[in-house]
Amino acid sequence: MMNAKIFTDHPLLSQSAIKQAALVRSGEVSARHLVEACLAELEAAKSLNAVSFLDTQGALAAAEAVQPGDPRPFAGVPLLIKELTPVEGQPWTFASKLFANHLAPADAYSVRRLRQAGFILLGQTTSPEFGLVNVTESSLRGPTRNPWELSRTPGGSSGGAAAVVAAGIMPVAHASDGGGSIRIPAACCGLVGLKPSRGRISAGPFLGDSFLTSQGVVSRTVADSAQLLDVLAGYEVGDSTWAPSPTQPFATALHQPLKPLRIAALSASPLSGNDPEPITLAAVKRAAGGLEQLGHTVEWVMPPGWVDPRLIEQFTILWAVGVAGNTVWGASLQGRSPQPSDVEALTWYFTELGLKTPAVAYLAALESLKALARRLIGFFQSYDLLLTPVLAERPLAIGTIQTESADPQATFSRTAQFTPYTAVWNVTGQPAIALPLFVAADGLPVGVQLVGGPLREDLLLALAQSLESAYGWNQPLS
Numbered sequence: 001m002m003n004a005k006i007f008t009d010h011p012l013l014s015q016s017a018i019k020q021a022a023l024v025r026s027g028e029v030s031a032r033h034l035v036e037a038c039l040a041e042l043e044a045a046k047s048l049n050a051v052s053f054l055d056t057q058g059a060l061a062a063a064e065a066v067q068p069g070d071p072r073p074f075a076g077v078p079l080l081i082k083e084l085t086p087v088e089g090q091p092w093t094f095a096s097k098l099f100a101n102h103l104a105p106a107d108a109y110s111v112r113r114l115r116q117a118g119f120i121l122l123g124q125t126t127s128p129e130f131g132l133v134n135v136t137e138s139s140l141r142g143p144t145r146n147p148w149e150l151s152r153t154p155g156g157s158s159g160g161a162a163a164v165v166a167a168g169i170m171p172v173a174h175a176s177d178g179g180g181s182i183r184i185p186a187a188c189c190g191l192v193g194l195k196p197s198r199g200r201i202s203a204g205p206f207l208g209d210s211f212l213t214s215q216g217v218v219s220r221t222v223a224d225s226a227q228l229l230d231v232l233a234g235y236e237v238g239d240s241t242w243a244p245s246p247t248q249p250f251a252t253a254l255h256q257p258l259k260p261l262r263i264a265a266l267s268a269s270p271l272s273g274n275d276p277e278p279i280t281l282a283a284v285k286r287a288a289g290g291l292e293q294l295g296h297t298v299e300w301v302m303p304p305g306w307v308d309p310r311l312i313e314q315f316t317i318l319w320a321v322g323v324a325g326n327t328v329w330g331a332s333l334q335g336r337s338p339q340p341s342d343v344e345a346l347t348w349y350f351t352e353l354g355l356k357t358p359a360v361a362y363l364a365a366l367e368s369l370k371a372l373a374r375r376l377i378g379f380f381q382s383y384d385l386l387l388t389p390v391l392a393e394r395p396l397a398i399g400t401i402q403t404e405s406a407d408p409q410a411t412f413s414r415t416a417q418f419t420p421y422t423a424v425w426n427v428t429g430q431p432a433i434a435l436p437l438f439v440a441a442d443g444l445p446v447g448v449q450l451v452g453g454p455l456r457e458d459l460l461l462a463l464a465q466s467l468e469s470a471y472g473w474n475q476p477l478s
Helices: 017-026 031-044 056-064 109-116 159-166 183-189 222-232 278-293 311-332 345-356 359-379 408-418 423-428 457-471
Strands: 051-054 078-082 120-125 172-177 192-195 214-219 262-265 297-300 385-389 432-439 445-452
Touching: 017 031, 017 222, 031 051, 031 056, 031 078, 031 120, 051 159, 056 120, 078 109, 078 159, 109 120, 109 172, 109 222, 120 159, 159 172, 159 183, 159 214, 172 192, 172 222, 183 192, 183 214, 183 432, 183 445, 192 222, 192 457, 214 222, 222 457, 262 278, 278 297, 278 385, 278 432, 278 445, 278 457, 311 345, 311 359, 311 408, 345 408, 359 423, 385 457, 432 457, 445 457
Parallel strands: 078 120, 078 172, 262 297, 262 385
Antiparallel strands: 051 120, 172 214, 192 214, 192 432, 385 445, 432 445
């Protein structure tokens, strides 16, 4: 059973979000019919364990209100929200028993924008506790499974989102990325996963900004990702920092003519001694050849300071302080101090570390990462884009990452070995996209990552669209 696949062949649900919206708008399909079909497929795919909460009655009522001719760009299209992101009146648990009884007091601004675009919110997808690791196997929920092979992880932290989209149940799902949490599940599940530029999408209303994390989606097409970025992007009152508005909609930028680009490529891990698997290198080389066939120049180079032995230590400090803040806040809602039994062993390890970290050590780690970002962004003065792997390994077997392990630091180091190529671009704030170009002989997808210069989602999406048009997704990697 665990080697089985789960893919729906429902002809309506296999359509893109743009197409589904057009069918509803024309009256050819009702929003209620679309939502009911999606709910039925979610029930049939319960063994994925990808959904943490369903609002069936609320979704059906919202669908009934959508009529033909609705001008909203995604009116009637079903959508699930990642459980780390607040949806007013629904559980806001962070996949942690510490928050098991907590309800969100308001929508995140990203959720509000999705509602305003006409999406029908069905509920929430699973995540690891606090989104801390790159697999989705929280103690609260149990393991979420990859529809390509049920014994494998769909990645994390947007693992539930990727699982439902890869299974064909819906064309897009809300996601977020603080160190690769959109791109990693996209690569594990054969999807498109764009991490936007820092400040492109508001972190409000509960944060003024976020140094590492961005909201977004996982999808099956570049066009859906581009149009969703148009929905989600933009300044909100009270934002501390924000990206300037693009000169044209991202959906329009897909069709801009592309001049020959100068693209850097690398396969070396930024972690010393962490060599990627051969299939990973083969995918990057094959992608480089495809880019050259499209008329671009690809040069194999190494950015300055790419291998940095202090990287894990500095990330550990940043994440520890953030995790400690969440744990203390969750316990304070119950009028007490946090206890080890409140959270998983790995989360408690980070909580203790965060509480012990002096402010000067936190600021030093932050400034050191900013210095790394300045070096890497300077590298993009000579190149338009960078091509890298997404994962260093195949999607891990479920149970490989043990968040209840007696050696939490070893657990965290193991996560870094799996996905060393993603988190650095959260530090630089640059946009990066995982593209599902290949499927290996083992039957699992193999993605590659393209990184754009600061604020260049337009160029990144245009090149991704040209690759999708020229080669398609999930082609055999021979």
